Amino acid sequence: MLRNVFLKTLRDQRRSLLWWGIGLLALTSLTVATYPAVTDVPEGFDEFLEQLPEALARIFIGGFTDFTSPEGFLNTQLFVLVVPIMFVIFAVLGGSGAIAGEEGAGTLSLLLTSPLPRWRIVVQKFGAVAVATFTLALLLWVSLAIGAVAVDLDVSTLRLAAVSFSTALLGVAFGALALALGCITGARGTSAGAASGVAMAAYFLNALAPISDVTTPLQKLSPFYYFIGADPLTNGLNILHVSVLLGLTAVALGVALLAFERRDVRG
Amino acid sequence: MSTVIELDGLTKHYGSARGIAGVDLEVNEGEVFGFLGPNGAGKTTTIRLVLDLIRPSSGTARVFSLDARHDATLIHSRTGYMPGELALYDGLTGTEMLQYAANLRGGVDRGFVEELAERLDCDLSRPIRTLSTGNKHKVGLIHALMHRPELLILDEPTSGLDPIVQQEFHRMLDEVRAEGRTVFLSSHILPEVEAVCDRVGIIREGRLVTVLQVKALKESAVNDLEFHFAAEVPADEFASLPGVREVTVEGTVVRCTITGSVDAVVKAAARHEVLDVISHERDLEEVFLAYYTGESGDAA
Structure with missing residues (x-):
C-alpha cells in the first residue's frame, strides 16, 4: 500500500472507509428491515404524504409522493437525503484532506520534492478519493440488493446499481470540488467547509426550486438534480445527467491541477 | 568544476x-x-x-x-x-x-x-x-x-x-x-x-x-574570553596583543574581546595562575556587524 501516492492515499482512508461502511450498512439494513411494516400501513399513507406542506415534503422526501412502492420507499427513505449527504461528506473529507491535509500536516514538502510532477500527485490523490467513494457505493448496492431479497422488496438489482452509481458520482463531484478548493487555498478546514456549504445550498436549490414555476429552471443548476432528478432507481441511468456530473468533476479536477501547479506551497 | x-x-x-x-x-x-x-x-x-x-x-x-x-x-x-x-x-x-x-x-x-x-x-x-x-x-x-x-x-x-x-x-x-x-x-x-x-x-x-x-x-570571527586569575593582572598585558579589541578588568577577572586567533591571549594568560576560563559562544550578529562595518569602511 506504499507503492505510490494513489495507494498511500487509499491506505490513509482505510479506517475512515471501514467506519463509514459500518455506518452505511447499519443505515441500509435498518431501513430495509422496516419495509414490511410500511407495506402493512392502511391505505392512505401516500395521501397523507400528499397533504404535507410542499416545502417540507420536498426537503425531506424530495418530489416523491409514493411512499409504499419499493422504489418510492427506498427513494424517500434513503436516496433523497441521507445517503447522498453521507457520500458527499465522505468524499468532501477525502478531497479536502488530499492536498490541503498534507499541507497542513507539513508533509507536502517532502512529497513534492520527490521526483513526481505536481499534477501526478493531484491526479493520484483524486483517484484514491474516487475509488474509496465507489467502494462505499459498491457496499451500498450489495447491502441493498441482499436486504431487498431478505424482506421481499421487489426492486431491480440493476436499478439499485444505477442509483448507487449515481450517488457515488454525486459524492465524487463534491469531493473534486473540495480537492480544488484545497489546491487553491491550502487550508483543509476552509475547503471542507466551503464544499459542504455549496453542497447544502445545492441540495436546497434542488429541493425547493420546483415549488414555484419561476424558480423551477434553477433546479438544473444543482448537481443534486443530476443525481436524483431522473429517478435512476425507477428509470435507470440518464446518460445526460451522468455526463453532467462527470463534467462537473472534470472541471473541478482541472481547476485543482491548474491552481496547484501555480501556487506557493506552505507545509 | x-x-x-x-x-x-x-x-x-x-x-x-x-x-x-x-x-x-x-x-x-x-x-x-x-x-x-x-x-x-x-x-x-x-x-x-x-x-x-x-x-x-x-x-x-x-x-x-x-x-x-x-x-x-x-x-x-x-x-x-x-x-x-x-x-x-x-x-x-x-x-x-x-x-x-x-x-x-x-x-x-x-x-x-x-x-x-x-x-x-x-x-x-x-x-x-x-x-x-x-x-x-x-x-x-x-x-x-x-x-x-x-x-x-x-x-x-x-x-x-x-x-x-x-x-x-x-x-x-x-x-x-x-x-x-x-x-x-x-x-x-x-x-x-x-x-x-x-x-x-x-x-x-x-x-x-x-x-x-x-x-x-x-580569521574575522569575534571571541569573548573571560579569565579568572588567582591574583590581579594588569590590563595592558592583554590590550597590546594582536587581535585584541577590548579588555576589561574587574578585580581578578579579565575579559577580552578578540578578533581572529585567540592564541596570543591564551599564551599571555598562561603566564599567570588561571582558575577558570569561560569562552562565550560567538554571536552571529557580531560577525555580521564586522562585515557591515567592513563594507562601509571599504566604501568610504
Whole structure:
C-alpha cells in the first residue's frame, strides 16, 4: 500500500472507509428491515404524504409522493437525503484532506520534492478519493440488493446499481470540488467547509426550486438534480445527467491541477 | 568544476518585510556550502525557491544547469532534501516512511538505508508518532541521504541532534564531499558551519551579505574570553596583543574581546595562575556587524 501516492492515499482512508461502511450498512439494513411494516400501513399513507406542506415534503422526501412502492420507499427513505449527504461528506473529507491535509500536516514538502510532477500527485490523490467513494457505493448496492431479497422488496438489482452509481458520482463531484478548493487555498478546514456549504445550498436549490414555476429552471443548476432528478432507481441511468456530473468533476479536477501547479506551497 | 546551484537576482516578496531580495549565488560541484544567517533571514525561503516549492517574484534559480521551475522533477530526482520544519507521516514507522519515499524514487539500496540508520543510531521499527524530535530528525536525514543524491539540500540539519550523532552526521557530510557530491546546508550556528563547510554565504534580512571561505570567516570571527586569575593582572598585558579589541578588568577577572586567533591571549594568560576560563559562544550578529562595518569602511 506504499507503492505510490494513489495507494498511500487509499491506505490513509482505510479506517475512515471501514467506519463509514459500518455506518452505511447499519443505515441500509435498518431501513430495509422496516419495509414490511410500511407495506402493512392502511391505505392512505401516500395521501397523507400528499397533504404535507410542499416545502417540507420536498426537503425531506424530495418530489416523491409514493411512499409504499419499493422504489418510492427506498427513494424517500434513503436516496433523497441521507445517503447522498453521507457520500458527499465522505468524499468532501477525502478531497479536502488530499492536498490541503498534507499541507497542513507539513508533509507536502517532502512529497513534492520527490521526483513526481505536481499534477501526478493531484491526479493520484483524486483517484484514491474516487475509488474509496465507489467502494462505499459498491457496499451500498450489495447491502441493498441482499436486504431487498431478505424482506421481499421487489426492486431491480440493476436499478439499485444505477442509483448507487449515481450517488457515488454525486459524492465524487463534491469531493473534486473540495480537492480544488484545497489546491487553491491550502487550508483543509476552509475547503471542507466551503464544499459542504455549496453542497447544502445545492441540495436546497434542488429541493425547493420546483415549488414555484419561476424558480423551477434553477433546479438544473444543482448537481443534486443530476443525481436524483431522473429517478435512476425507477428509470435507470440518464446518460445526460451522468455526463453532467462527470463534467462537473472534470472541471473541478482541472481547476485543482491548474491552481496547484501555480501556487506557493506552505507545509 | 561545474556550478550546481546558480541563483541570479533571486527575489521573493511576501506581504511585509519577509522574503529575499536579489540573491546572486553560485555553489560549485563537490563543495559543502554553508548558508548562514539568523532565523528569519531568508534561508528557508531561498531553499524552497531552489526546490520549486515556492515561486520567485523575480530572478531565476538553476540547479544542475536546469531551470528550477520547469525541470523541477528532474532536479528532485538528483537531490536529497531535509526541511527545516520536518514533518513525517505519523501513522507510519520509520521503515515504512522510507519505503514509501524510496518507492516514489523508483527504489533505493535498502542495505544503505540500514547502514545509515545504524550509524545514526536510529530505530526505524517504531511508529514515527512515538519518536522524539531528535529521532524524527534522524529519519529525515536518512530520507535525504538514502538515494545517494548528487546534491544535498539541508535546512538546519542538526538542530535537535545530540552531539555524538551530530559528529557522525558531519562525518557523513565529509564522505559526501569526498565522493564529489555537493552539499548546501543552512544554519544559524556559526561553529557548525565552521566545522563542516568549505565556503559560507551570509544572509541577513533577505540579502546575501557576503560569500567567503570558512578560513576567512574564522580569521574575522569575534571571541569573548573571560579569565579568572588567582591574583590581579594588569590590563595592558592583554590590550597590546594582536587581535585584541577590548579588555576589561574587574578585580581578578579579565575579559577580552578578540578578533581572529585567540592564541596570543591564551599564551599571555598562561603566564599567570588561571582558575577558570569561560569562552562565550560567538554571536552571529557580531560577525555580521564586522562585515557591515567592513563594507562601509571599504566604501568610504
